[in-house]
Amino acid sequence: MRELRVTPIKNGTVIDHIPAGMALKVLKVLGIDEAVTSTVTVAMHVPSKAMGWKDIVKVEDRELSPREVDKIALIAPRASVNVIRNYNVAEKHVVRLPDRAVGILRCGNPNCITNLREPVETDFLVLRGEPPRVACRYCDRIVEDVAAAIV
Numbered sequence: 001m002r003e004l005r006v007t008p009i010k011n012g013t014v015i016d017h018i019p020a021g022m023a024l025k026v027l028k029v030l031g032i033d034e035a036v037t038s039t040v041t042v043a044m045h046v047p048s049k050a051m052g053w054k055d056i057v058k059v060e061d062r063e064l065s066p067r068e069v070d071k072i073a074l075i076a077p078r079a080s081v082n083v084i085r086n087y088n089v090a091e092k093h094v095v096r097l098p099d100r101a102v103g104i105l106r107c108g109n110p111n112c113i114t115n116l117r118e119p120v121e122t123d124f125l126v127l128r129g130e131p132p133r134v135a136c137r138y139c140d141r142i143v144e145d146v147a148a149a150i151v
Contacts, residue, residue: 012038012060014082015072020045022076023055025147029071030059038062051078071104073097075147077132098126101134105149109141 018026023042027033032040041058048054063083064072072079073095083091101124107114114122114136124134124143134143143149 008087009058009060009084010087012062012084013064014084015057016080018055018076018079020053020055023057025075026057026072029150030068069095070098071150074101074132097132101126105134106151107136107141108143109139112136112139114138
C-alpha cells in the first residue's frame with residue numbers, strides 16, 4: 001500500500017476530523033481564497049478509523065481566533081484544531097458547538113430585523129443534531145445550511 005505523505009508545518013494550524021467533503025467550506029469560512037499568501041494544504045477523503053472518511057486542512061503561519069473556531073464547530077462539530085509551533089503541537093482543542101452564534105451568521109429571512117439596516121447583531125440559537133442547525137433569535141427562522149449562512 002502506498003502512503004500519503006504531507007510535510008509537517010513549522011507554525012500554523014491543523015484542522016483535523018472534518019467531515020468528508022467539508023474542507024472547502026472550512027476554507028471559505030476562514031476566508032482563505034486565491035489571495036492567500038501562506039501555504040495551505042487540503043487533504044480530502046482521507047481514510048479514518050473513527051469517521052470512515054475525513055478531510056484535513058493545514059494552514060501555515062496562522063492561528064485561529066476563538067470566533068473562527070466557533071465557525072468551524074458549526075460546520076464540523078467533531079473537528080480538532082491543533083496549533084503548531086516550531087514543528088510541535090503546542091495546543092490541541094476539540095471544537096465545541098457553541099450554544100449561541102452571535103454575529104457570525106446571516107439570517108435568510110429578508111424581513112428579519114437583522115437585515116433591515118438596523119444596528120442589530122445577528123443572534124442564533126444552535127440546535128443540536130447532525131448536521132447542527134440554527135434558529136434566529138429575532139424571527140425564529142431555521143437555517144439548515146449553516147455553512148452558506150456564515151459571514
